[in-house]
Amino acid sequence: MKALDKVIFLDRDGTLNPDPGYISSIKQFKFYPDTLTSLSTLAKLGFKFAIVTNQSGIARGLIKEEELEKIHEFISNQFAQSGIPLLGIYKCPHHPKDGCKCRKPETGLFDEASRQHDINLSSAAVIGDSSADVEAGKSKGMVACLVRTGRGSEEEIKLKDIGLEPDYVGDSLLDCTSFLCELYATTDVEDE
Ligand SMILES: [Mg+2]
Numbered sequence: 001m002k003a004l005d006k007v008i009f010l011d012r013d014g015t016l017n018p019d020p021g022y023i024s025s026i027k028q029f030k031f032y033p034d035t036l037t038s039l040s041t042l043a044k045l046g047f048k049f050a051i052v053t054n055q056s057g058i059a060r061g062l063i064k065e066e067e068l069e070k071i072h073e074f075i076s077n078q079f080a081q082s083g084i085p086l087l088g089i090y091k092c093p094h095h096p097k098d099g100c101k102c103r104k105p106e107t108g109l110f111d112e113a114s115r116q117h118d119i120n121l122s123s124a125a126v127i128g129d130s131s132a133d134v135e136a137g138k139s140k141g142m143v144a145c146l147v148r149t150g151r152g153s154e155e156e157i158k159l160k161d162i163g164l165e166p167d168y169v170g171d172s173l174l175d176c177t178s179f180l181c182e183l184y185a186t187t188d189v190e191d192e
Pocket of ligand 1: 011012013014015128129130150
């Protein structure tokens, strides 16, 4: 198998944190209990992370830009405190009808991160709870994991219907990070 870049793209809502829909204040945001510990285990093995998140609540007028920034500052701080290297939080603020190139399953956010941090996408991985995460990842040749938290269980059915198969489906973020741990351990990984 080809060498893999040790970069993992993470969806936000439903993957890192419960998703009540259009989180508009820091008070509504909390990580799943296993989020930071799962990621810090991988961080100790040299993995880096980038968050890629659709936030159409901005375009819909349901989320204020400054509140979103506060939430992302909180996430960045929590990652830093847990020793988890975060390359960036890439967000799409557009409405699905805007036809932008960054709303997943479009890959603009991945491309931006790739340009900024010289990431070989075809050897990186993505974890998300949506078919859009899997679709975006697969279209860039990434290892794509679906997590059954958030909308994941429903999305698993949707993926079967459209005939798109994730590389792995896990019940939790911990399941997915454990899978990636093993995958990368058995693959010739390129260290920087
Ligand atoms: Mg999600």
